[in-house]
Amino acid sequence: MSPRGWAVPARWIASRIGAAIGVVWIVATVVFFALRSTGDPLEAILGGPGSQAGDEAVRAATERYALDQPLAWQYLLQLRDVATLQLGDSYSRRQPVLDLLAAHLPPTMLLAVLALALAWALTVAGALVQASARGRFGAIVGSALRAVEVVASVAPQFWFGAVLIMVFASSLGWLPATSASSDPAALVLPVVTLAVPIAGFLSQVSRDALDDADAAPFATTARARGAGEMRVLLRHTLRHASLPAISLSGWAFGSLLSGAVVVEVLFARPGLGRLLQEAALARDVPVVIGAVVIVALLYVAVVIATDALELVVDPRLRRRPRAVRAPDAAVGS
Known part of the structure; x- marks a missing residue:
């Protein structure tokens, strides 16, 4: 196939890849801010309401998940993790x-x-x-x-x-x-x-x-x-x-x-x-x-x-x- 013949399928594939990236970005953004609006994630990380976590556990979780950083920086870190499929561990199940x-x-x-x-x-x-x-x-x-x-x-x-x-x-x-x-x-x-x-x-x-x-x-x-x-x-x-x-x-x-x-x-x-x-x-x-x-x-x-x-x-x-x-x-x- 000539270079001109490859142009149409190449544009088709590129447009679909661009659409996929856009969908994932929108979804990750909406979910991140929607969940953050429901409360402090530190509570979920430490075991939910009523947990008896000490100051050291709170400090370690805060540093690990960058909760002491501005929300915009936490959002960018989350986008980086999604882009690299480094989704981390579950807060509640303690599994990858x-x-x-x-x-x-x-x-x-x-x-x-x-x-x-x-x-x-x-x-x-x-x-x-x-x-x-x-x-x-x-x-x-x-x-x-x-x-x-x-x-x-x-x-x-x-x-x-x-x-x-x-x-x-x-x-x-x-x-x-x-x-x-x-x-x-x-x-x-x-x-x-x-x-x-x-x-x-x-x-x-x-x-x-x-x-x-x-x-x-x-x-x-x-x-x-x-x-x-x-x-x-x-x-x-x-x-x-x-x-x-x-x-x-x-x-x-x-x-x-x-x-x-x-x-x-x-x-x-x-x-x-x-x-x-x-x-x-x-x-x-x-x-x-x-x-x-x-x-x-x-x-x-x-x-x-x-x-x-x-x-x-x-x-x-x-x-x-x-x-x-x-x-x-x-x-x-």
Whole structure:
């Protein structure tokens, strides 16, 4: 590839790296000042309210964490630690923050990935059901699907999860109410709790795009050639309708990671969400900043992956815009 050919992907990569750095900086800044506004971190470092730390312990903690320095200097030191991934030790657990994140991140990632996969499966299933319906029955099915999508997209996760626990765990006894065990069945309720609201939103976006694709000339041409509705959907319109949902999958994954805080607490599931909640209550600054920065980096990485997937699905995005000649030049030629 010529140097000019490398310019476009190089700019694309540079812009994404710049966006990632900006997101991490904003997140680290907001979290640092938000936690500092809740009180003196020295209290959390020494064991919380009521600790009987002596003057020597107070002096040592103050010097170690530079709490005797101006707040602006403490902020710069925190940014340095984030940039070098030197996140230090947890105030409350007395363990390296990176070790805590490495232990709690995989369960949360598994939960988010499974929920996103289920949300996409539900979205595609709704499109298939709509395409298979005909005539008046099709209109009824479409209206019912729209109603389900709206309710699903606005249902609060804590309420929806509580309903699932009452129905499938307490009343029917089909599934466990908590997911602290290694039983795969314990993943079902948390995954469904996270996936259904995301599926409702993705389905609404995909349905609008699907309606536009159904009315496009390529779909009309395919029907004129004798293709059935299901073939038109699978071969033509579904690919076009999936583009808006693909572009929103990065946001959806970020939403799943944030929703994991609620779901992991509700289902007593170990993970990054519960670690973040406990650290925030304990004002454990290193753990909170480390967890939020990791989540921000994961979000940026998924957004970049979805951008790349869009380029694969839609070849039009890979085409360079052709130079348009000026009107005078066109006339002169």
